[in-house]
Amino acid sequence: MRTGLxxxxxxxxxxxxxxxxxxxxxxxxxxxxxxxxAGAADYLxxxxxxxxNLERAVRYAVENWxxxxxxxxxxxxxxxxxxxxxxGIVVTDQLGQITxxxxxxxxxxxxxxxxxxNNNCGVxxxxxxxxxxxPIHDRPLPLKQLLETGRPVQDVCxxxxxxDDRRVLLSTNAMPLLDSSGKIDGMVITIDDxxxxxxxxxxxxxxxxMESVGTLAGGIAHDLNNVLAxxxxxxxxxxxxxxxxxxxxxxxxxESNVLRGAKLIKQVLTFGRGINGERIPIQPVQVVQEIxxxxxxxxxxxxxxxxxxxxxxxxxxxDATQIHxxxxxxxxxxxxxxxxxGRLSIKMENMVLNKIFHGGRNPxxxxxxxxxxxxxxxxxxxxxxxxNKIFEPFFTTKAxxxxxxxxxxxxxxxxxxxxxxxxxxSEVGKGSAxxxxxxxxxxxxxxxxLAVESSTLPYGHDELxxxxxxxxxxxxxxxxxxxxxxxxxxxxxxxxxxxxxxxKHQHEIAVVVTDMKMPVMDGPAAIIALKAINPKVRIIxxxxxxxxxxxxxxxxxxxxxxxxxxxxxxxxxxxxxxxLHQKAVTH
Ligand SMILES: Nc1ncnc2c1ncn2[C@@H]1O[C@H](COP(=O)(O)OP(=O)(O)OP(=O)(O)O)[C@@H](O)[C@H]1O
Ligand SMILES: [Mg+2]
Numbered sequence: 001m002r003t004g005l006x007x008x009x010x011x012x013x014x015x016x017x018x019x020x021x022x023x024x025x026x027x028x029x030x031x032x033x034x035x036x037x038a039g040a041a042d043y044l045x046x047x048x049x050x051x052x053n054l055e056r057a058v059r060y061a062v063e064n065w066x067x068x069x070x071x072x073x074x075x076x077x078x079x080x081x082x083x084x085x086x087x088g089i090v091v092t093d094q095l096g097q098i099t100x101x102x103x104x105x106x107x108x109x110x111x112x113x114x115x116x117x118n119n120n121c122g123v124x125x126x127x128x129x130x131x132x133x134x135p136i137h138d139r140p141l142p143l144k145q146l147l148e149t150g151r152p153v154q155d156v157c158x159x160x161x162x163x164d165d166r167r168v169l170l171s172t173n174a175m176p177l178l179d180s181s182g183k184i185d186g187m188v189i190t191i192d193d194x195x196x197x198x199x200x201x202x203x204x205x206x207x208x209x210m211e212s213v214g215t216l217a218g219g220i221a222h223d224l225n226n227v228l229a230x231x232x233x234x235x236x237x238x239x240x241x242x243x244x245x246x247x248x249x250x251x252x253x254x255e256s257n258v259l260r261g262a263k264l265i266k267q268v269l270t271f272g273r274g275i276n277g278e279r280i281p282i283q284p285v286q287v288v289q290e291i292x293x294x295x296x297x298x299x300x301x302x303x304x305x306x307x308x309x310x311x312x313x314x315x316x317x318x319d320a321t322q323i324h325x326x327x328x329x330x331x332x333x334x335x336x337x338x339x340x341x342g343r344l345s346i347k348m349e350n351m352v353l354n355k356i357f358h359g360g361r362n363p364x365x366x367x368x369x370x371x372x373x374x375x376x377x378x379x380x381x382x383x384x385x386x387x388n389k390i391f392e393p394f395f396t397t398k399a400x401x402x403x404x405x406x407x408x409x410x411x412x413x414x415x416x417x418x419x420x421x422x423x424x425x426s427e428v429g430k431g432s433a434x435x436x437x438x439x440x441x442x443x444x445x446x447x448x449x450l451a452v453e454s455s456t457l458p459y460g461h462d463e464l465x466x467x468x469x470x471x472x473x474x475x476x477x478x479x480x481x482x483x484x485x486x487x488x489x490x491x492x493x494x495x496x497x498x499x500x501x502x503x504k505h506q507h508e509i510a511v512v513v514t515d516m517k518m519p520v521m522d523g524p525a526a527i528i529a530l531k532a533i534n535p536k537v538r539i540i541x542x543x544x545x546x547x548x549x550x551x552x553x554x555x556x557x558x559x560x561x562x563x564x565x566x567x568x569x570x571x572x573x574x575x576x577x578x579x580l581h582q583k584a585v586t587h
Contacts, residue, residue, distance in 0.1 A: 005031065008038055017069070019061035023049070041065060088191035091177070094184060096124040096147060108170070108193045110162060123189065126158040126170075133169050133198045134385060135159050143174060143189070150176045150184055157194070165427070167384070169195045202388055213393055214413070221265045226471055228265070229566035232258045233477035236569040240484060262566050268393075268406070281315040281441060282323060284348050284371055291327050295344070299331075302341025310349040314440035316371050322414045323438070329407040330375040330434050336398065337379025337432065347374040350440065365421055370437040381428040391422075411436075457570060458577045460487035463510035465576070467491050468498040468526065469542075470518040474565075478513070481569055487576075495521025499529045506534055511579050513572075515565075516543040516553060527557040538579050542567065 004022040019041035024032050032043045041061035088105030098121045101111050115121050128139045142153045153174040160168045174189040235255045288307050295305045334344045351372045389395045391412050396405030419439045426432035465487050467478045479489045492498035516523035530537045541554030541562040554562045561575050
């Protein structure tokens with residue numbers, strides 16, 4: 001047999017939460033107290049049991065039990081809400097020491113229950129940041145001010161640096177906690193981890209900024225191209241006419257400088273507007289071999305070089321010269337980051353990016369197959385404060401004359417125009433790794449022979465060429481060049497004039513060389529009109545806009561050959577030869 005008290009304890013052990021009223025013997029006061037302490041709802045003394053007594057005790061016990069049950073459910077709900085809240089919630093005492101943190105806050109702040117219990121995690125050391133997320137150390141601390149004045153904290157960004165080098169950005173809101181007399185005895189803070197969001201935002205802003213600088217640079221470069229084109233053609237023409245050694249030397253200096261200017265412009269255009277160049281299947285290993293040679297020949301011996309490639313590397317459709325330029329830029333940066341020497345390595349591997357990766361750190365990443373080329377150095381590393389800026393054009397930490405700050409922005413432009421992207425990881429004092437992701441062609445394709453064509457300039461055989469450009473100096477010089485190299489030339493200053501000349505001489509004209517941007521009738525419109533006259537007309541497009549856009553417009557209009565301005569005589573003559581020897585075309 002069990003006593004009433006034993007029964008009560010047993011019921012509690014089964015977590016039965018029903019109210020229990022004990023019937024106790026008369027005068028056994030101690031047992032009565034024990035029963036109440038153990039959680040009995042009430043006790044009734046056997047001898048004094050009346051129906052009134054019993055009814056009151058039962059009603060009271062039931063009411064009491066319901067009230068407790070309500071309270072318990074509320075407490076349970078609050079606790080579950082706290083623990084499942086996607087927002088971190090932290091409560092502090094009046095000294096700013098954390099006394100409670102919900103599950104999310106523990107996670108974000110890497111807090112342990114023990115640390116909270118031992119009272120050694122405070123919030124008053126949290127550092128405020130600027131809108132970009134960089135710490136400002138001399139700003140008054142809003143959480144401290146809240147404890148002093150009660151002024152709530154709204155959407156303030158804090159940055160926390162953890163010993164494992166992790167940096168977390170928090171968006172915080174806080175309100176004071178008041179005691180019954182209205183005095184501040186702590187605060188409640190909500191925290192939202194915005195590290196990833198800020199990263200994406202910054203990346204987005206950066207690419208927007210790059211885009212606007214690119215547009216601006218593209219416009220300027222277009223005009224500069226038109227300045228350089230006649231210069232280059234004149235110099236090349238003069239070289240064939242002036243025979244004296246001294247004159248030739250001067251002309252060579254002039255030519256190399258004009259070419260250098262054209263190269264600079266091309267670089268600016270490449271970063272801003274993309275690419276103009278033939279896309280051929282490239283084997284990354286081949287490009288890296290060329291880089292290796294340059295590194296061995298020109299880098300200090302204290303820089304150790306190593307290249308590794310996974311077996312069965314895919315082919316990348318692209319412009320070999322530009323991919324070469326990207327890798328060389330990255331290697332030069334690596335060399336500059338290791339003034340006392342170190343290890344420079346290039347690793348190549350295939351990688352399939354799935355949807356999960358897509359949209360993560362790189363908003364512009366598309367799922368698909370990539371060849372990833374990683375250039376790693378053991379140099380100085382890049383401080384966090386400038387990591388955001390390194391891809392900006394003209395951002396450099398190098399001494400004047402040592403760097404223009406165009407290296408990485410050019411890489412960015414080239415890789416973007418190839419449909420790829422660049423990632424980097426860097427730790428100060430340890431080194432950096434730049435990862436270039438290039439969309440790959442997974443079907444096995446043999447790369448074209450990259451050998452440079454013979455440099456002797458091909459002459460024409462009295463073919464008639466119609467040159468169309470609104471820039472008269474370019475027209476005049478193109479005319480002189482072509483005549484010098486054995487062609488006959490007709491010129492037109494816009495599309496309309498070209499069409500009317502073509503109508504008159506269509507059976508004689510072998511090729512039309514036309515600019516794309518012209519007043520009255522532009523290139524694409526003229527091409528359509530020319531094709532209406534003769535669907536097999538042979539056309540070479542040219543444009544100062546060294547862009548994918550110029551080439552695409554030309555291609556859409558049915559032009560298979562395209563030369564960027566300013567073109568070297570060599571390019572114009574070789575392209576003419578290619579077009580003229582196209583077998584399929586007949587008049
Ligand atoms: N591997 C690296 N290690 C350390 N810092 C780097 C590295 N790569 C780039 N940087 C930093 O990024 C900045 C910008 O690089 P970028 O290549 O765009 O220009 P630059 O090297 O200064 O000049 P340029 O390439 O035009 O000669 C550098 O000045 C340097 O501070
Ligand atoms: Mg550089």
